[in-house]
Amino acid sequence: MSSPVFEEATRRRLTPQQAETVGKLTAAAAEVLDESGFDGLTVRLVAKRAGVAPATAYTYFSSKSHLVAELFWRKLVDGVHEPDPEADRLTRVTTVLRQLALLVEDEGQLAGAVTSALLGADPDVAHLRLRVGGFIRSRVVQALGTSPSESDDELVEALEMLYSGALVRAGMGYETYAHIADRLVAAATRLLDG
Incomplete structure (x- = not known):
């Protein structure tokens, strides 16, 4: 570390x-x-x-909650890498989204715990929640290949909503994280190709 x-x-x-x-x-x-x-x-x-x-x-x-939020933060930073600048835009975006979706796939209790922890009112959790959101946004913006000042905020927000909605579905047990990752990639592909 x-x-x-x-x-x-x-x-x-x-x-x-x-x-x-x-x-x-x-x-x-x-x-x-x-x-x-x-x-x-x-x-x-x-x-x-x-x-x-x-x-x-x-x-x-x-x-x-603060402890679980920190645990998730560390997994996020370790598990979601900077996009490959040599890859095309769609590949960069879908790779980042897949990494995000599969982050807690094999982590047993962590997925549900993170949801509970990040929704809490603890100020230290609130601070980490902002760091987590900022980190995810920065990876999405990097994947899109634009600088924050040039990025299409609506597209970034749509991708963030796809990701967060997909993880809620997986967290509620409607689908596996692997299946959610595939569906997330398909939805992002439609959005970017549309």
């Missing part, structure tokens, strides 16, 4: 040792979440699993 993204928590900049502690906490959160679900997840339980004092864990994470 040498990426600068992981060295900055929502509350403050981190030293390498602090970043390591946060890494242990998020790894433990993934394990506990997988075993106990969002309802069974607590910051104390995660701290115990990570071998960290609960008070230390609370210096980094204000709530279990």
